[in-house]
Amino acid sequence: MRSYCIRTATPDDLDDARSVMLDIVYEDFGTGYVPRWHRDIVDLHQAYVAPARHTLLVAVDERDGTVAATAALDSRGPAHPPNPRHLAERYPSGRTAQLRRVYVRPEHRRRGLARRLVDELLDFATADGGYRAVYLHTDPAVPGAEAFWRSLGKSVHDEREEPGGGQGIVHFEVPLP
Template identity: 35%
Template structure:
């Protein structure tokens, strides 16, 4: 069940959702497929890992799961959860494969950042995988500071941590 919504521009609607909302299923299904392809594991195994955090961590007041809807279908999304008293941890940033290269992930990041500030957070934290160069570049272009050596081979680092002051 969706837990609220607000309108976006250019025909997109931003909607908050619960982890088990049917509208969020494409996000989790596609991330499971994508991560399984890049890192190994069946979609079922990866989906289980994606859902390891309790759903309530992605609900107000400490968290949120957002979806960008176009014609009623999720085309992008992302979430945050409380990392510590001042920091929100971004998770599950996703764009449907048919809708990539439209700036939707950037829009998701901007909305998550706006909501994190409204919720009282002063910093964002996230990690992305070493086999996701497009995510790494997105975070660098949107003002995130890498907490790793950019010159190092990402495969030697493991998860790539970033932070951003709000």
């Protein structure tokens, strides 16, 4: 059985973390890199490492030292547009911890890594003391994503229920511990 170390990303982890993220957006999402959606992936240090209230976590496979999974948190609420206005108002920047880039390489899935990473992000948000809500959105077309987030939080808006289906995204709130 493999063992993993969950920790805050170091500068030496950033290239491997970026590789995990880009592989997921190309292979799982099928979109490839889209600047307006994935700009943070290019400069992980500026997006998640440098800001005091942000973090980037990695799950490192202790067998070979490779990054198997990532998870990030920042203090930016959902922007309107492209997200619905009521979500931007409900989850304002500065008071909202947004979970991002919770990605696990396929060969490391079904081992509890995503849940462990999210637990660590929630602990980080709680320790910060300034966050009042935890928000995220997910693409339900990604296998397992919607069920995973439903097991941790509640759906606050499902764009598939809008006329025309919106972007097809499901928005969630996860309770702070």
